[in-house]
Amino acid sequence: MDRFNRLLKKFDLEEPPFKSSTRFQVLIIDDSLNIQNALKRILIQKNYEVTLESTGKGGIDALSDETGVVILDVKLPKMDGIHIYIKLKEKNPQVPIIFYSAYPGDKKIVKKCISLKPHAFIEKGVAKDIDSLYQSIDNATDIDKCHTKIN
Numbered sequence: 186m187d188r189f190n191r192l193l194k195k196f197d198l199e200e201p202p203f204k205s206s207t208r209f210q211v212l213i214i215d216d217s218l219n220i221q222n223a224l225k226r227i228l229i230q231k232n233y234e235v236t237l238e239s240t241g242k243g244g245i246d247a248l249s250d251e252t253g254v255v256i257l258d259v260k261l262p263k264m265d266g267i268h269i270y271i272k273l274k275e276k277n278p279q280v281p282i283i284f285y286s287a288y289p290g291d292k293k294i295v296k297k298c299i300s301l302k303p304h305a306f307i308e309k310g311v312a313k314d315i316d317s318l319y320q321s322i323d324n325a326t327d328i329d330k331c332h333t334k335i336n
């Protein structure tokens with residue numbers, strides 16, 4: 186977690202290279218309040234609207250037609266991210282889902298997640314995870330056409 190906090194400090198000091206001119210809604214489903222708040226902090230810098238949920242049921246209920254992308258943890262209480270992914274896709278088959286997980290060493294879980302064909306699978310706490318997350322969200326919401334350069 187120290188590595189993640191150091192990475193967040195980098196984003197507090199720098200403005201993102203691009204800021205979306207359109208407000209896209211990002212749904213974050215993660216049971217860690219620290220991760221939720223950290224991701225929200227960095228995503229609102231880029232002009233995203235962020236909805237936070239800490240349970241699978243809450244995340245499924247929060248998914249709406251306005252949701253542009255979902256960031257989904259794999260390990261959650263009561264219902265794991267794989268089951269949540271399936272339920273989210275049943276509710277909205279078009280929504281891009283990014284697994285954001287601390288399971289880099291568990292190849293079985295990673296393989297199962299990848300087999301579902303998410304938009305991306307990003308490991309938490311990897312040095313470039315925030316950059317990868319920005320890029321994955323941009324690609325998922327196709328906002329490259331809407332970027333405004335920040336001076």
